[in-house]
Amino acid sequence: MHSPELLKGTLQTIVLKVLKDNGRMYGYEITQRVKELSDDRILITEGALYPALHKLEAEGMLKTETENIGKRVRKYYSLTPQGRSLVKERVNEFVEFIKTMGNVLQVNLG
């Protein structure tokens, strides 16, 4: 598990990019996909995820569709065109940040 401090500020970027790469997904599915991609090192908590999804939806970055699976309700999220722009922005931002950190820490990242 990574230091939770480092993870701060990356949640939105992660959620958006995973949605871009995997298309339509529901909340729980996102947590599992991130767990898998990160080899159990990034565990997104529900208390962080759901408010983040609601915020992105309210901002018009995500759209939702609900589906009934048996008696359960699933809420599927997918990117809007605006959301697609935001993913690129956020990922670029992160890549730039890492380049800068590489210089400051004098380490070869990647």
Place this chain on the structure above:
Amino acid sequence: MHSPELLKGTLQTIVLKVLKDNGRMYGYEITQRVKELSDDRILITEGALYPALHKLEAEGMLKTETENIGKRVRKYYSLTPQGRSLVKERVNEFVEFIKTMGNVLQVNLG
């Protein structure tokens, strides 16, 4: 300037590594060195730096010497042996985090 959110959790790592690479430094000097290394993209605020330095000193990671420069007082910080271990740990932690993020975001970092 980078999104301040991304910077969260990296301050200690930055301070420790810069001190390791540059030896004895005073607070203001650290802010300037980081500004320089980051090409003006990371600007450490005093409200963040001084409490961080005091905390690291209290934990035995840094030791201090004060010097009088004219009528000014400068407080020089340097790593203790414990601090030297911590730098390695923190930098490794960060590098691992970046590797994980590379997988999750499917981007080539570095």
Place this chain on the structure above:
DNA sequence: CTTAGATACATAATTCACTTATGTATTAAT
């Protein structure tokens, strides 16, 4: 069958590292 663990959503209370604001004082430049 019933209990535990996984699935699936949601929100409220709390934390804590940071930003912003404020304060003091010296030195250099215009």
Place this chain on the structure above:
DNA sequence: ATTAATACATAAGTGAATTATGTATCTAAG
């Protein structure tokens, strides 16, 4: 003389996260 840079320090406020709590369904084990 006034502004900007140098140099330290701390208090108040912010906000994205963690932690805790709540509801409910599905599945596997014993």
